[in-house]
Amino acid sequence: MNQPTSGAANQDGSISVRRSTHSPIFTLVGAFVLVALLTAAPWIFSAQFATTLTNFFILVIMATMWNLLAGYAGMVSIGQQAFVGLGAYATLYLALKGMDPFVTIPLAAVVCAAISYPVTYLLFRLRGGYFSIATWVVADTAMLIIGTIAVLGGGTGRSMPGLQNLSPSQTAHDSYLATWFVALIVVAGTYYLLRSRLGLVLASIRDNEVAARSSGANVRSARRLVFVIAAAGCGAAGAVLVISQPFVQPSSVFNLQWAAEMLFVSMIGGLGTIEGPIIGSAIYFVLQQTLQQQGAWYLIIFGSIAVVVALWQPRGLWGAFRDRFHTELLPVGHWVDNIKSPE
Amino acid sequence: MSKPLLDVHGLVVHHGQLKAIDDVSFSLNEGEVLAVIGANGAGKSTLLRTVAGLHRPTEGSISLDGSDIARLSPHRRVALGISLVPEGRRLFSTMTLEENLRVGAFHAKKGPFDIERIYELFNWMPKRRRQYAWQLSGGEQQAVAIGRALVANPRVLLLDELSLGLAPIVIERIYALVPEIVSHGVSVLIVEQDVAQGVAVADRVHCLLEGKTSLTGVPADLTSEQIDHAYFGADLAPSSPVQGSE
């Protein structure tokens, strides 16, 4: 619960804790308008723009999950495409079994969470860069195994069943809504997760891992939980990805480029902020749309910006903005006002 | 009086928000032994590490022979003649005794000390030169750490908590070396929690309390009450004389 800002409470020298830099009502109204607008988007805009928005929100989902991993829990994964791919193939498999593809989206997330849990027991044996490359080995292994399963189309892939009775514009329409709702759930869920006890544990790990460990915070299980959640989120992203395409191929859904995009977008927007990945995704899409005639140049330019930001503005664009204007749209921290030391 | 060899003036050092050293000034003359004493957390180690270049001062100057060195990196200061024997020895544990000395000698200036000279100073070393650092006892490691700093031929040798974790007899033996080192023209700045050792070996004493200078003087002129007071602060000074603590 938000505690309202109160100046009067400070007069007697007590401590007041706020969780927001401005009135929460302002945020709530703004959020409501935004949600309504984005839900109505496919009725307002062209089908082509809806498709672009779909891809944008897929990236928002992935980047938010990556940011939760790296920005809040300090785990640089370059293998999140493992769960994008596994989510995609979970959806394909269930659709082949006759399920409605849209119903499979939460199931794909559950499948990825279930797979990621035992995987953490291997990955958490390594740290730093070795952890990073090991996540990539996991993604590579998942891709190679999927590629040997003939029912799922092997290495060449196959198209998504269960969508034939929808027209292309209907598919675009429905997959946009599905993606947008998943993105909404992922961002809102991450927001509430970080405001919960887990958020506090993660913040204490980030500040001082040794101290957090010795004060009883269970560092390892907090990290494990984050890894599983991030896998589930990326799995859902993979599911909506293949529904919107609608085609699945191992080399595309397990592509390292997904990890690259998640990383660049989070870094440029601002690691360790909820808003950062969303802003980073927006910049990425503007750049991609502008430079789409120029082949891979948008990735080169975007990557260079990311490197520059990491070195000279490590808190990202949103972090820099926030530091300057002392404002947060989606605050996850606590502000302590007016601590008076006892006389 | 000639100009001091090492002159520290108005030094302020921060650890993040915390002011670890607050406006400390002192000087060290050629051939002199100065002991900086003080309780745990008084800022002694920070002071030495700042002189050696491991911390950047917020304010103040550190000059060697009249030229300011406060902005130089540690390896540049070694080249100019400031060597620190760090707290906890910090030997290269995957290397042998001799390799540790060789690392120290790699960028050495010309001077009285070389590895052969160190082997004469510590005559047990040649037999054990091929042993790894972790195979040596605490006192032996401390000797190697001193040797590693000496082979660089410093003009100022900084000794940080030599007594830490060592038996009294070993501490005594190590401190017995200080006059020998000074006789080769090396000036020595000692940081010591063990007040008795610090006072015994030093020409002058500089006491720190919570980052500030609380007392300076020549050991013979100071009473144990004065030292207690400077060491613990006004509220905590015990009535009995200070023993070498920890």
Next chain:
Amino acid sequence: MVWLNVVIQGVLIGGFYALFACGLSLMFGVLKVINLAHGDMAVVAGYAAVFLTPHLHIPEVWSFLIVVPLFGLIGYVLQRTLIQKSIDRDPFTTLLVTFGLSVIIENLLLEIYTANGQTINIGSLITKSWHPTSIIYISYLSLAVLGAAVLVLVFLQLFLSKTGTGRLIRAVADDREAAQLSGANYRHVFGIAAAIAFATVALAGIAYGMMTQFAPTSGGVNLLFAFEAVVIGGIGSLWGTLVGGVALGVAQQFGAHFNPQYQVLAGNVLFLLVLAVRPQGLFGKKTALA
């Protein structure tokens, strides 16, 4: 006899993996960071050999004489600038920056040289081999690469243990601060370690370009194999890396023997098995373990 050949081919390719991995291992040992663009550096070296050395009228077989020292220099400069700057922030930033570099390099190569495969032309040497029996087949080139790997490891071992600069590198790896207090400029020492790492990976890249086709994206998969070799052999052990490379190579050849699809998978499975059963690797210390 078929199995003996599988093992021999595995050992030969394992030498290449070790050559590829020793720079990675050295950088991690001294700088405590992983260069995620390591694999891409090898690919750039391959492109340099194909497109640069013809301008200098040097046969491509001898291109390494130019490219390897050049990469040593590039490694030193890159370390003293970009990588050092990221290390000064934190290890986390180094991962982000080197991964960024990796993606930039890959896509630049793609834009400049397209996705077409390239090879380094070494004339008839590519086909020459020794057949002690009708089944066993030993390519002279693979043998030369294995030999080069062993030579590089011997050189590294001697350099690190017998020279002053080598000792300084080990000192910085052991305790950076204590090394500084002994007069070492650790940034310069980092630069030297990076120079060696880049030189060895350039050699590996050229060897790769001689053995097979390479493309802009070849760096990633090779980094993966190099990393697996390092972990299997044991992090922080140079000779362990050779053993790890050989173990990986043999596992891959066994996999490929059943089904070419299983080649890489078998290597990955061995890696994950080692991680599960003996996470410090065959010869490793527990430094990189969480």
